[in-house]
Amino acid sequence: MNKLSNIIPVSDLRQDAAKILKQLNKNNEPLIITQRGRAAAVMIGVEAYEKSEHEKELLWLLAKGDREIDLGEGYDLNTVLAEADVLLAKES
Incomplete structure (x- = not known):
C-alpha cells in the first residue's frame, strides 16, 4: 500500500x-x-498492537538472557542442548 x-x-x-x-x-x-x-x-489495529507487544517482550527476554550470560549466570546453548539430550535419553 x-x-x-x-x-x-x-x-x-x-x-x-x-x-x-x-x-x-x-x-x-x-x-x-x-x-x-x-x-x-x-x-x-489490535492485531498489530498485540504482535508488537509480543515482539517487545521477546526482545526484552533476549536482552535479559544476554545480561545473564555476561554476568556468568546464564547457560550457553550447547550446555542446554546436552542436558536436554540426557533427559530425553532417560525417558526413552
Whole structure:
C-alpha cells in the first residue's frame, strides 16, 4: 500500500471513524493522524498492537538472557542442548 494513503487528517477520522477502523484492521498497517497539517498520532489495529507487544517482550527476554550470560549466570546453548539430550535419553 502507498504510504501516503496511510495519512489522514483528524477531521476525516472524526467524520468516518467506523470506515477508517475497518480499513485499519483490514490493511494491518499503521495510520498516521495529522492535526493542522502535522503528524499528531499513529493508530494501529489490535492485531498489530498485540504482535508488537509480543515482539517487545521477546526482545526484552533476549536482552535479559544476554545480561545473564555476561554476568556468568546464564547457560550457553550447547550446555542446554546436552542436558536436554540426557533427559530425553532417560525417558526413552
